[in-house]
Amino acid sequence: MSKASPGPTPGFLVWRLSTKWRVAVDRALAPLGLTHAQYSLLASLLGMQRSGQQPSQRQLAEHTGLEALYVSKLARALEEAGLVDRAKDPADSRAVRLSLTDQGLATTRRAVDVVQRLLGQLLAPLGGLDSPRTEALVAELTTLLDVPLDAAVAAAGQPARPDRP
Numbered sequence: 001m002s003k004a005s006p007g008p009t010p011g012f013l014v015w016r017l018s019t020k021w022r023v024a025v026d027r028a029l030a031p032l033g034l035t036h037a038q039y040s041l042l043a044s045l046l047g048m049q050r051s052g053q054q055p056s057q058r059q060l061a062e063h064t065g066l067e068a069l070y071v072s073k074l075a076r077a078l079e080e081a082g083l084v085d086r087a088k089d090p091a092d093s094r095a096v097r098l099s100l101t102d103q104g105l106a107t108t109r110r111a112v113d114v115v116q117r118l119l120g121q122l123l124a125p126l127g128g129l130d131s132p133r134t135e136a137l138v139a140e141l142t143t144l145l146d147v148p149l150d151a152a153v154a155a156a157g158q159p160a161r162p163d164r165p
Contacts, residue, residue, distance in 0.1 A: 056095040
């Protein structure tokens with residue numbers, strides 16, 4: 001039997017922080033004509049390109065945690081806006097490779113600056129981006145992101161088995 005917590009649950013706090021962050025990023029990026037989801041795709045694409053990759057839409061979906069169909073929709077909109085090039089992969093006719101256009105690169109760099117300033121505001125109570133508390137938070141969040149969650153098991157009311165993904 002578990003003890004009921006008098007305060008908010010960790011799940012509620014994660015949801016609230018995620019929502020607060022998404023809304024803040026949406027508002028901060030609105031002058032650039034971007035949403036948080038578009039930013040996530042563009043910033044991830046920039047990072048992957050810097051490491052020499054030209055990812056497929058599927059690879060970008062895996063990297064961002066977004067659904068592949070949603071990444072495809074975002075990529076089409078970003079292509080229409082002149083920020084992303086979409087090209088068929090010569091080695092795999094089903095795959096679409098993405099790259100930033102010159103305009104996309106400039107817009108993404110501006111957006112990264114905006115989001116970094118916002119992140120500085122968020123992390124100030126922990127001592128800033130490079131503080132030990134922030135490093136510990138990142139480690140803890142990474143640990144939680146690496147935990148596989150099985151919705152079917154949760155829905156059936158069965159306890160999760162640590163030996164199964």
